[in-house]
Amino acid sequence: MDKAQHLDLFYQMVLIRRVEERAAELYQQGKIGGFLHLYIGQEAVSTGLISARLPQDRVITAYRDHGVAINCGISAKAVMAELLGKVTGCSKGKGGSMHMADVSKNFWGGHAIVGAHLPIAAGLALGDHYAGNDSVTICMFGDGATNIGFFHEALNLSKVWRLPVLWVCENNLYGMGTAVERASAVSEIRQKAEGYGIPNERVNGMDVLGVRQAALQALEQVRQGGGPFFLEIVTYRYRGHSMGDPERYRKADEVKRWQENDPIGIYHHYLTSHELATPDELEALLKKAEAEVQEAVAFAESSPEPEAEALFRDVYVDEIG
Amino acid sequence: MPRITLREAISQALWEEMERDPKVFILGEEVGVWGGTYAVTKGFYDHFGEKRVKDTPIAEAVIVGAAIGAAMAGQRPVAELMTINFAFSAMDHIVNEAAKLHYMFGGQFRLPLVIRAVGGGGRQLGATHSQTPDAVFAHFPGLKVVSPGTPADAKGLLKSAIRSDDPVLFIEHATMYQVRGEVPEGDYTIPIGQSKIQRAGRDVTVVAYSKGLEIALKAADALAKDGVEAEVVDLRTLRPLDMQPVVESFKKTNRAVVVEEGWKSYGVGAEVVARLYEEAFDYVDAPIQRVAQKEVPLPYNRTLEQMALPQVDDVIRAVKEVL
Numbered sequence: 001m002d003k004a005q006h007l008d009l010f011y012q013m014v015l016i017r018r019v020e021e022r023a024a025e026l027y028q029q030g031k032i033g034g035f036l037h038l039y040i041g042q043e044a045v046s047t048g049l050i051s052a053r054l055p056q057d058r059v060i061t062a063y064r065d066h067g068v069a070i071n072c073g074i075s076a077k078a079v080m081a082e083l084l085g086k087v088t089g090c091s092k093g094k095g096g097s098m099h100m101a102d103v104s105k106n107f108w109g110g111h112a113i114v115g116a117h118l119p120i121a122a123g124l125a126l127g128d129h130y131a132g133n134d135s136v137t138i139c140m141f142g143d144g145a146t147n148i149g150f151f152h153e154a155l156n157l158s159k160v161w162r163l164p165v166l167w168v169c170e171n172n173l174y175g176m177g178t179a180v181e182r183a184s185a186v187s188e189i190r191q192k193a194e195g196y197g198i199p200n201e202r203v204n205g206m207d208v209l210g211v212r213q214a215a216l217q218a219l220e221q222v223r224q225g226g227g228p229f230f231l232e233i234v235t236y237r238y239r240g241h242s243m244g245d246p247e248r249y250r251k252a253d254e255v256k257r258w259q260e261n262d263p264i265g266i267y268h269h270y271l272t273s274h275e276l277a278t279p280d281e282l283e284a285l286l287k288k289a290e291a292e293v294q295e296a297v298a299f300a301e302s303s304p305e306p307e308a309e310a311l312f313r314d315v316y317v318d319e320i321g
Numbered sequence: 322m323p324r325i326t327l328r329e330a331i332s333q334a335l336w337e338e339m340e341r342d343p344k345v346f347i348l349g350e351e352v353g354v355w356g357g358t359y360a361v362t363k364g365f366y367d368h369f370g371e372k373r374v375k376d377t378p379i380a381e382a383v384i385v386g387a388a389i390g391a392a393m394a395g396q397r398p399v400a401e402l403m404t405i406n407f408a409f410s411a412m413d414h415i416v417n418e419a420a421k422l423h424y425m426f427g428g429q430f431r432l433p434l435v436i437r438a439v440g441g442g443g444r445q446l447g448a449t450h451s452q453t454p455d456a457v458f459a460h461f462p463g464l465k466v467v468s469p470g471t472p473a474d475a476k477g478l479l480k481s482a483i484r485s486d487d488p489v490l491f492i493e494h495a496t497m498y499q500v501r502g503e504v505p506e507g508d509y510t511i512p513i514g515q516s517k518i519q520r521a522g523r524d525v526t527v528v529a530y531s532k533g534l535e536i537a538l539k540a541a542d543a544l545a546k547d548g549v550e551a552e553v554v555d556l557r558t559l560r561p562l563d564m565q566p567v568v569e570s571f572k573k574t575n576r577a578v579v580v581e582e583g584w585k586s587y588g589v590g591a592e593v594v595a596r597l598y599e600e601a602f603d604y605v606d607a608p609i610q611r612v613a614q615k616e617v618p619l620p621y622n623r624t625l626e627q628m629a630l631p632q633v634d635d636v637i638r639a640v641k642e643v644l
Contacts, residue, residue: 058394092427101426108393109426116413119383123390123398130346130372130396137390150413153383160378314428315462317486318513 006276007285009051009208013043013264014289016067019076022293023066023083023097027243031301032083036097039067041238044263045170046071046140048211049233052219053138058106058128060121061140063098064237065110068140072107074100076296086303093306094314114175115145118154118167125163125228136222138215140168144175146189155196155228162227166218167193169232170205176241177249193230205235206263209270236261322505328498330472331437332361334479335399337508339369342397345483348375349384349401349437358403359439359498381411385436389418389488392434397483405440405492406452419488420463432488435479441494441532441582442630448618451626453532453583456592458490459559465513466559468492470534472502474557477511485513494532494582516563518570522550525640526570526577528593530556533580533612533631540580540636551640559589564596571597575606576643580636585613610639 020038027036039046042064050059050071061068069079074090082089082100090100091110098112108124111117121139128135145151146169158165169189173180180187193200199221203214211233218229236258240247271277325333339345346369347362353376356363366374377384381402388400402408408415415436422430442451459466465487469475475493482489519534520541529537534555541551552570556562571577577597579590590611597609615629 090427091425091429094427095425099425101429103429108430109422111418113413113417116382116386116418119386119414120390120393120418122383123387123392124394125390126387127391127394127396130391131394150382150386153378153380154386156378157380157383157387161375314424316465317423317428317431 003276006271009047010267010271010282011285011289012047012071013208013267014286015076015292016043016070017264018289018293019070019079020066022297024243033085034096035242037064037242038239039064041258042170042172042205042235043067044208044211045205045233045235048208049138049168049215052212052215055106056133056135058108058124058135058137060108060117060124060137061110062117062142062145063110063112065098065100069100069107072102073105074102074107076292077299080296080300081303084300086300087306088303115141115148115150118150121165122154122158122163125165129163134223136164136166136219138166138168140170142175143169143171143180143184143189146192147184155193155198158228159196159198164222165228166222167228167230171232171234172237174249190230190232198228198230200230200232202232202234205233206261206266208263208267322503324501325472325504326498327472327475327500328361330476330504331479331493334476338480338483339373344397345399346373346375346396347399347401348377348388350377350379350403352376352401381407382414385411385414388434389414389432392432393430397433399435399437399483402436402438404450405438405454406450408438415458416461420461424463431486433486435482435489435491437491437493439493439495441496442619442626443496445621445623445626447621451619453614455492455559456583456588464560465489467513467557468531468559469557470531470555472500473504474511476504477509478513478557481510481513497532497535514558514561514563516554516556516566518552518566519555520553522552524550524574525643526574527551527553527580527636528556528567528577529553529580532582536631536633536636537580539633540640543633543637544640549640549644564600567593568601571601572604575604578610578612578636578639578643580612580631582614582631584616585611586616588613607643610642612636612639
């Protein structure tokens with residue numbers, strides 16, 4: 001990796017965090033409706049992971065998707081506009097926080113039914129396998145999704161048909177407010193992949209370079225036709241499950257301990273101690289992110305609402321008489 | 322025109338579409354080596370190979386989910402559910418994913434997939450394997466729901482379904498595979514979303530589809546002997562529902578009976594009747610009747626099962642009620 005790539009990873013993580021901090025404020029001001037699930041604390045997972053993909057690799061994830069959207073190349077403007085329900089949003093204001101996508105960036109959503117996108121991911125990979133190309137589908141999901149039947153049907157099929165999927169479990173230790181040990185028969189999630197004969201690895205999700213390295217190797221193995229691979233990436237979300245989470249299920253101390261292990265802080269230290277960047281250069285990137293977010297909010301706020309005709313648009317592709 | 326069975330018509334449609342378009346492939350339980358549990362895909366595996374005729378695990382959510390994903394990735398999968406009763410195991414993927422993904426992401430994703438499922442009672446399979454839950458699926462905008470009643474319609478509609486860029490649930494009736502009818506030779510399609518008059522008449526409008534059509538046509542034959550000419554309108558597609566031929570017929574006859582195999586409550590008949598009252602209230606000369614399944618889970622015992630299912634005599638009685 002050259003210096004520019006290092007700085008880019010740092011910038012993506014910072015941008016995600018600033019976008020989400022701002023989104024939380026806009027939510028509290030009533031400008032964002034519905035649910036808002038923040039990714040803060042988990043930025044290194046998707047940043048490291050998606051930095052390892054090739055352009056032909058598809059990405060699909062669950063509802064905690066703003067960070068993934070940004071890593072896939074969707075602009076902060078289009079993310080913010082979608083949060084505000086504007087026509088300039090990446091899903092034209094019809095998806096909202098949980099349903100962001102941009103096919104041109106090979107980002108296939110943003111899916112809000114827990115685990116339901118895993119069979120779809122198997123299908124995306126099936127489509128590529130059928131076409132005979134070398135794309136890999138990267139499917140991200142939380143630890144909570146590994147307890148539902150969809151997960152098991154999808155993993156099983158991916159192995160039986162040797163589909164080119166990289167399964168990525170973001171284990172942030174809680175499915176909503178229920179700790180992994182209280183919901184999953186095994187708290188080391190990768191053991192479930194083991195049960196399906198899928199090669200797997202458990203990775204520290206607070207280390208962006210470690211995630212990237214694991215993803216590079218896993219993607220290579222899948223691309224060579226080895227069938228699916230499973231990464232369990234252990235991470236932590238600092239904020240509640242969504243806005244308005246009373247957080248009775250964990251102690252403030254625990255959150256504080258993880259915040260001391262912050263992925264952006266760790267990477268900041270890594271870059272400066274290895275003389276890959278100066279503190280001033282990183283400070284400049286923080287300011288740049290701040291400016292980009294301000295611009296994104298201004299763009300979103302000044303963007304038009306969808307017109308009334310949009311209500312009935314895109315129910316079907318074919319014209320219905 | 323050759324007379325073939327409904328099974329042959331569906332099989333021909335699949336075969337011809339697979340020959341025409343390499344993006345079309347089939348996945349489902351026992352569709353390959355076995356040849357299909359209703360023998361619809363017999364011979365396909367040997368001809369097209371395992372890449373295009375894919376036997377799946379017994380796992381309906383991933384059958385439909387994988388079809389959705391493959392469709393999003395540009396293929397044109399035809400997923401077969403062994404029976405529509407198993408569609409409930411894939412309910413999330415049918416109603417939360419297939420029906421919504423195009424709209425919810427602002428039109429970015431296309432889902433050119435077909436879900437074939439066979440339903441219906443009358444074969445003593447008990448309550449869990451005998452349902453006709455078509456109306457449930459027709460409730461959801463974003464899905465197209467097709468259910469043909471003749472071999473010619475089955476072939477033409479299935480071809481349209483496979484060529485459609487929208488997700489289509491194609492519902493067949495288990496007791497109709499041996500029904501014979503004339504089917505045009507060569508390539509032809511029938512548009513989704515068009516009802517059709519299957520028998521002309523002047524005295525009463527009988528609205529039906531699928532198995533209900535078979536019953537309605539038999540009732541019309543019997544009524545004709547008593548001098549009553551029933552006009553039988555076949556819906557063919559439940560969503561989008563084409564009411565125009567129904568309304569036109571009703572404006573002529575002023576009397577109607579709706580026949581369906583599913584339960585009466587919240588059913589297809591309920592929808593059609595409501596639409597007639599909304600769109601043709603001034604033409605109503607008698608309360609519109611519905612013939613449907615009794616409100617019980619379908620029993621195994623043959624006599625009880627037939628008591629629960631709508632019969633030709635029920636249609637005749639209902640017609641006499643409105644005359």
